[in-house]
Amino acid sequence: MYDAELFLPLSREEKTDAEMMRPSRTYWQDVRERLMRDKLAVLGLLVIVLIVALAVFGPVLSPYEYDAQDFMMSNEPPSGAHWFGTDMFGRDIFVRVLYGARISLAVGFLASFISLFIGVIYGGISGFTGGKTDNIMMGIVDVIYSVPMMIYVILLMVVVGPGLKSIFITLGISYWAPMARIVRAEVMRLKNEEFILAARVLGASPGRILLRHLIPNAMGPILVTLTFSIPGAIFTEAFLSFVGLGVSAPMASWGVLSSDAVGSLAIYPWQLFFPAGAISITILAFNFLGDGLRDALDPRLRK
Amino acid sequence: MLAGAKRGEVIMLLKVENLKKYFGNIRSVDGVSFSIQKGETLGLVGESGCGKTTTGRTIIKLYEPTEGRIIYGGQDITSLTPDEMLSFRKKIQMIFQDPYASLNPRMTAGDIIREAMIIHRIPRDEQQDRVNHLLRLVGLNSEQAGRYPHEFSGGQRQRIGIARALAVEPELIICDEPISALDVSIQAQIVNMLEDLQHELGLTYLFIAHDLSMVRHISSRVAVMYLGRIVELAESEELYASPKHPYTVSLLSSIPIPDPDKSDSRETTALQGEIPSALNPPSGCTFHTRCPKAKPECSMLKTQLADTGNGHFCACPFV
Numbered sequence: 001m002y003d004a005e006l007f008l009p010l011s012r013e014e015k016t017d018a019e020m021m022r023p024s025r026t027y028w029q030d031v032r033e034r035l036m037r038d039k040l041a042v043l044g045l046l047v048i049v050l051i052v053a054l055a056v057f058g059p060v061l062s063p064y065e066y067d068a069q070d071f072m073m074s075n076e077p078p079s080g081a082h083w084f085g086t087d088m089f090g091r092d093i094f095v096r097v098l099y100g101a102r103i104s105l106a107v108g109f110l111a112s113f114i115s116l117f118i119g120v121i122y123g124g125i126s127g128f129t130g131g132k133t134d135n136i137m138m139g140i141v142d143v144i145y146s147v148p149m150m151i152y153v154i155l156l157m158v159v160v161g162p163g164l165k166s167i168f169i170t171l172g173i174s175y176w177a178p179m180a181r182i183v184r185a186e187v188m189r190l191k192n193e194e195f196i197l198a199a200r201v202l203g204a205s206p207g208r209i210l211l212r213h214l215i216p217n218a219m220g221p222i223l224v225t226l227t228f229s230i231p232g233a234i235f236t237e238a239f240l241s242f243v244g245l246g247v248s249a250p251m252a253s254w255g256v257l258s259s260d261a262v263g264s265l266a267i268y269p270w271q272l273f274f275p276a277g278a279i280s281i282t283i284l285a286f287n288f289l290g291d292g293l294r295d296a297l298d299p300r301l302r303k
Numbered sequence: 304m305l306a307g308a309k310r311g312e313v314i315m316l317l318k319v320e321n322l323k324k325y326f327g328n329i330r331s332v333d334g335v336s337f338s339i340q341k342g343e344t345l346g347l348v349g350e351s352g353c354g355k356t357t358t359g360r361t362i363i364k365l366y367e368p369t370e371g372r373i374i375y376g377g378q379d380i381t382s383l384t385p386d387e388m389l390s391f392r393k394k395i396q397m398i399f400q401d402p403y404a405s406l407n408p409r410m411t412a413g414d415i416i417r418e419a420m421i422i423h424r425i426p427r428d429e430q431q432d433r434v435n436h437l438l439r440l441v442g443l444n445s446e447q448a449g450r451y452p453h454e455f456s457g458g459q460r461q462r463i464g465i466a467r468a469l470a471v472e473p474e475l476i477i478c479d480e481p482i483s484a485l486d487v488s489i490q491a492q493i494v495n496m497l498e499d500l501q502h503e504l505g506l507t508y509l510f511i512a513h514d515l516s517m518v519r520h521i522s523s524r525v526a527v528m529y530l531g532r533i534v535e536l537a538e539s540e541e542l543y544a545s546p547k548h549p550y551t552v553s554l555l556s557s558i559p560i561p562d563p564d565k566s567d568s569r570e571t572t573a574l575q576g577e578i579p580s581a582l583n584p585p586s587g588c589t590f591h592t593r594c595p596k597a598k599p600e601c602s603m604l605k606t607q608l609a610d611t612g613n614g615h616f617c618a619c620p621f622v
Contacts, residue, residue, distance in 0.1 A: 026451065027408065027409060027451070193404050193405075194399040194400070194401055194404040194405035195404060195405050195406055195407045195408075197360070197365055197397075197399065197405075198397065198399060198405055198406075198464070198467065199407075199418070200365060201363055201365065201392065201395075201396060201397045202392060202396075202418065202419045202422055202423075202467070202470075202471065203388070203389045203392035203393075203422050203423065204418070204422050205422075208422070212407075212410075212418075213407050216407075216409040217407070217408065217409055219409075
């Protein structure tokens, strides 16, 4: 039975105490927490940080120069003095792999960030404007997309010649196309949302809508695409260097190191093993991080 | 009930003449004319897909009208460029249907409200005070300015949407089904708040809805839309007391009555079939395919809104 004696009205303070409110958190705080719970993604992130740190500081700390030849020590197996052994000119493979990491990572990051920049602006404008402009802009992307990368490479080889420059041009031409497509798709999806209409009703300029409303809301897929495009660029650089279109000796990238080691694969397998391993671990780490990011950014995708 | 302006001093705020909006072959809005007086609320009702939302969005120039004129405060705003439109954006605002989709999830409530002030160059030092004032005006508190939309309930989000619309101190607000996505208990709160705000700030509303009972509560006049056209327009009480167009009659009879005795005895004229496609609307009177009183000649008639006296307009010639 109801007994009025058993009930007391709450005071004003007690009422607010009873209100359940979790602390205010931004979307990115949530993302970070979800990402940190993903063990593989954290592992990937740690490996990437480690590789970047080694690439930056490693060559300085090593007693060997990346291009110092020592014919007395050529083709040495891994040992205490030369952790990864030496190549046919007696150069320390460990320091060359670290030095190669600089070039490979620089190519990967730079190419990806250039593609991010071009792709986001291009895709954003294309998706937001729509109509004929969109058709023409996406037509251009389709053309770029459909031409195999080898054609750019061969053409550039003829015109510019092998080297870092042609690698950057190749990656620059072809890498922003997928980013532009992703951004366009996101912008197309978002632009008819009511909060975009609300911004238009308030009189926001197209630039403001794109930068303040559309791109921040498309940031998830953009980040994931970026994370996946870095290993792609690293691999492309390795591949181009491997077939002789990349950097040339005495500079070292992972692709060049692998290429140099192939000839003596039967006798000195470790010469190929270490640079190839570095490529694999880096790409794997980026893929783990990318997978984790995709899940963290959109928890509904997680199975 | 006329809010704001007194009966005597009628000021025409918005006049829409023969407004048409086609999307390709789809005739979403097909010749709509009405006017709104300062301080009143015009309800615009109809089934989903009848073009009421498109009408609202075309008036506020989210869509370019295919034909017709929009006159606001005596000035034709039909073909203004975006720059010229900016000053009208301050006068006409909109409240949206879905409180979950109408707020940018990456911005705090305060930033959402502040954005209008940034666009319209309100001095920075005034902005914070105005944000706080607006939050209080819509029944939230200023501590909530730093929170993100997902931390609010549907009703609270709709209040933020209303505060955003009020941030530019508009005269006319187009309410695009502002309550249809909310709980019934919250609906009344929001409608009452809209009414209070109307009295306090002298606002004029175009209130779009498919729920006739809510529209009756808030509107001074009501227009009923069917397939891109207005079929009946009258003072709210008049329309509910003596609906003339067969479509309005059947719409009204479909309002649930929360009293089993009364609702059993009521005559209902439930509509048959679906609303026809606006891609290929029926000839003549577009309602003849579903009209319980249809006559053979209805498929040939060109119907037009006609005054049946006392400001009651009806598009059906047989009433």
